[in-house]
Amino acid sequence: xxxxxxxxxxxxxxxxxxxxxxxxxxxxxxxxxxxxxxxxxxxxxxxxxxxxxxxxxxxxxxxxxxxxxxxxxxxxx
Numbered sequence: 576x577x578x579x580x581x582x583x584x585x586x587x588x589x590x591x592x593x594x595x596x597x598x599x600x601x602x603x604x605x606x607x608x609x610x611x612x613x614x615x616x617x618x619x620x621x622x623x624x625x626x627x628x629x630x631x632x633x634x635x636x637x638x639x640x641x642x643x644x645x646x647x648x649x650x651x652x
Contacts, residue, residue, distance in 0.1 A: 576616060579609035589636030603633075603641045610648045622650050 582605045587594050594602070606629045613622035626648055633642035 576609060576612040579605055579612060583609065589632040589638045589641070594638075599638055599641050603644050606645060607648050610650070614650050619650055626650065 583602075586602050586605060587598055588602060606625070610622045610626050610629075613619075613625065626645060630642045630645045633639075633645060
């Protein structure tokens with residue numbers, strides 16, 4: 576989980592920049608990894624909050640395809 580957190584700090588997030596499609600896709604994959612890692616580690620509530628926050632940020636920034644991809648992340652370990 577910590578590696579995913581560090582990666583998220585380095586990547587442009589929705590609202591910071593439009594981001595090219597490759598950066599957007601990488602951001603989604605890192606968020607997915609962190610959500611899954613949290614859920615598998617037993618912190619399902621933190622995973623749910625992160626998922627919802629990321630979806631909201633993506634949708635607000637106009638990253639609609641990315642927000643839709645985040646919707647599919649399972650929250651069960």
